[in-house]
Amino acid sequence: MRLATVATPDGTTRAALRRDEVWLELPAADLxxxxxxPDWRDLASRAASASNAGKALGEVGELPLLNPLPRPxxxxxxxxxxxxxxxxxxxxxxDFPTLFAKYADTLIGPTDEIHAPAEVDLDWxxxxxxxxxxxxxxxxxxxxxxxxxxxxxxxDISVRDWQRRTLQWFQGKAWDATTPVGPVVVxxxxxxxxxxxxxxxxxxxxxxxxxxxxxxxxxxAALLAYTSQFTLLRRGDxxxxxxxxxxxxxxxxxxxxxxxxxxxxxxxxxxFLDNTIRLTSLDxxxx
Amino acid sequence: MRLATVATPDGTTRAALRRDEVWLELPAADLxxxxxxPDWRDLASRAASASNAGKALGEVGELPLLNPLPRPxxxxxxxxxxxxxxxxxxxxxxDFPTLFAKYADTLIGPTDEIHAPAEVDLDWxxxxxxxxxxxxxxxxxxxxxxxxxxxxxxxDISVRDWQRRTLQWFQGKAWDATTPVGPVVVxxxxxxxxxxxxxxxxxxxxxxxxxxxxxxxxxxAALLAYTSQFTLLRRGDxxxxxxxxxxxxxxxxxxxxxxxxxxxxxxxxxxFLDNTIRLTSLDxxxx
Numbered sequence: 106m107r108l109a110t111v112a113t114p115d116g117t118t119r120a121a122l123r124r125d126e127v128w129l130e131l132p133a134a135d136l137x138x139x140x141x142x143p144d145w146r147d148l149a150s151r152a153a154s155a156s157n158a159g160k161a162l163g164e165v166g167e168l169p170l171l172n173p174l175p176r177p178x179x180x181x182x183x184x185x186x187x188x189x190x191x192x193x194x195x196x197x198x199x200d201f202p203t204l205f206a207k208y209a210d211t212l213i214g215p216t217d218e219i220h221a222p223a224e225v226d227l228d229w230x231x232x233x234x235x236x237x238x239x240x241x242x243x244x245x246x247x248x249x250x251x252x253x254x255x256x257x258x259x260x261d262i263s264v265r266d267w268q269r270r271t272l273q274w275f276q277g278k279a280w281d282a283t284t285p286v287g288p289v290v291v292x293x294x295x296x297x298x299x300x301x302x303x304x305x306x307x308x309x310x311x312x313x314x315x316x317x318x319x320x321x322x323x324x325x326a327a328l329l330a331y332t333s334q335f336t337l338l339r340r341g342d343x344x345x346x347x348x349x350x351x352x353x354x355x356x357x358x359x360x361x362x363x364x365x366x367x368x369x370x371x372x373x374x375x376x377f378l379d380n381t382i383r384l385t386s387l388d389x390x391x392x
Numbered sequence: 393m394r395l396a397t398v399a400t401p402d403g404t405t406r407a408a409l410r411r412d413e414v415w416l417e418l419p420a421a422d423l424x425x426x427x428x429x430p431d432w433r434d435l436a437s438r439a440a441s442a443s444n445a446g447k448a449l450g451e452v453g454e455l456p457l458l459n460p461l462p463r464p465x466x467x468x469x470x471x472x473x474x475x476x477x478x479x480x481x482x483x484x485x486x487d488f489p490t491l492f493a494k495y496a497d498t499l500i501g502p503t504d505e506i507h508a509p510a511e512v513d514l515d516w517x518x519x520x521x522x523x524x525x526x527x528x529x530x531x532x533x534x535x536x537x538x539x540x541x542x543x544x545x546x547x548d549i550s551v552r553d554w555q556r557r558t559l560q561w562f563q564g565k566a567w568d569a570t571t572p573v574g575p576v577v578v579x580x581x582x583x584x585x586x587x588x589x590x591x592x593x594x595x596x597x598x599x600x601x602x603x604x605x606x607x608x609x610x611x612x613a614a615l616l617a618y619t620s621q622f623t624l625l626r627r628g629d630x631x632x633x634x635x636x637x638x639x640x641x642x643x644x645x646x647x648x649x650x651x652x653x654x655x656x657x658x659x660x661x662x663x664f665l666d667n668t669i670r671l672t673s674l675d676x677x678x679x
Contacts, residue, residue, distance in 0.1 A: 178497075184560065200557070206493040273560065276488075279623050
């Protein structure tokens with residue numbers, strides 16, 4: 106199934122399910138609300154069935170797609186997780202995932218603009234995001250795999266100069282409205298990151314990042330299981346799985362995003378995000 | 393004013409205000425709900441006035457005090473922030489605060505037990521916590537100071553072995569139900585951390601940490617203003633301001649909390665937390 110949060114012509118939002126070239130209505134305002142329902146899988150399956158189909162909201166390509174998950178309680182990110190990037194940097198593969206947190210305020214939709222002050226060093230990080238479909242606490246990897254609602258595309262846009270100010274990355278990763286997510290959540294029966302999905306990031310049409318999810322050191326289920334050892338993951342929470350090589354910070358000289366740049370983040374079998382950078386003269390107030 | 397979330401004899405919770413030796417009722421189930429109201433200051437002032445006093449809920453010392461703030465949207469912590477501890481370690485004072493995030497699931501009340509697997513290295517970190525009283529985004533330090541609802545006590549209990557597994561501290565800091573907070577939120581007219589409040593942590597009656605909030609490198613208002621440059625702070629959000637020297641990890645040999653240990657975290661003019669450690673045989677499931 107391909108699930109989305111769509112903008113309807115009457116100015117509201119709806120959770121929707123794609124069948125052929127049509128978005129069908131689901132009984133929730135968005136996917137955060139849908140996934141909060143314990144029987145969301147049944148509701149979606151029912152809406153997808155020919156005999157019991159949900160109301161058609163509009164044609165695919167006509168209805169704007171929004172941030173699918175506006176209200177996760179947790180957005181947990183993994184760094185340093187692409188084996189090919191780690192080995193090309195001459196490092197050993199890690200024994201444990203490097204985790205850090207974001208808040209839901211960071212998230213925006215698949216075609217939203219990204220606003221930041223002109224003075225900061227804004228960089229791209231294409232990532233596969235995993236959506237939690239059942240509550241997980243102290244789960245095994247098998248339990249975690251069963252609990253995956255689906256996969257979506259994210260770009261962990263990072264403010265590198267702030268990220269590097271201290272040992273902890275949080276202040277470079279938690280800028281409000283800088284992490285695009287979407288365009289759809291695809292259920293695990295349709296895509297399998299462990300089998301391999303191509304992941305790319307283009308800036309103004311130039312491919313700068315390229316990786317395959319089969320080379321993730323810690324796969325989706327492993328990350329969910331590990332995180333669930335110390336904290337509860339709820340339905341609709343997001344785990345971002347890390348970015349491959351090719352970020353601007355790693356270039357010589359470093360390259361950062363400029364006003365008007367268009368960042369396209371794409372994962373095979375899921376879709377792409379298209380976000381335009383808008384740098385403003387509104388610099389952060391100095392402490 | 394001294395504000396709290398109390399357990400009432402009928403099994404519910406209430407936001408409450410202390411007058412003399414009595415807790416007076418406020419129009420909210422807890423302080424998260426109270427601070428969500430834009431006019432919370434007026435409501436509390438009215439309940440405190442002799443002519444218009446809120447209903448008496450019970451005597452101070454009789455009503456159990458709970459986690460005052462069960463639902464902050466953000467709990468942001470500052471590390472490496474006590475000047476005396478930093479200079480005693482031979483380091484330079486930092487130019488920027490080291491920030492990391494927790495989720496609300498970490499928080500517990502002032503007398504709750506702290507449960508953790510016996511195999512982890514559990515350590516103490518007594519901290520002053522600041523409660524946000526008005527929304528802050530791109531605020532100056534002066535605006536941030538005006539927006540402080542009050543101060544409370546916290547202990548950023550840390551799982552050191554997990555914290556040290558990777559460069560990012562999050563996985564040692566975000567264990568559910570390990571961060572006691574309370575017992576009360578005291579408004580800025582009654583306590584002034586910049587003027588200096590003694591802060592101590594005792595384990596089984598032995599004082600192991602001792603600091604004074606006047607030596608914070610980044611004070612409460614500075615931390616709120618800085619954080620607000622990249623993310624919105626809402627009413628009821630918490631910022632933990634860092635811990636002084638004397639944590640178990642820094643001892644030779646390192647000392648960690650044992651089953652039955654009682655951790656008392658106290659700040660002059662606010663109050664204390666008393667939390668008993670319960671180590672369980674329920675070890676984390678290995679990834």
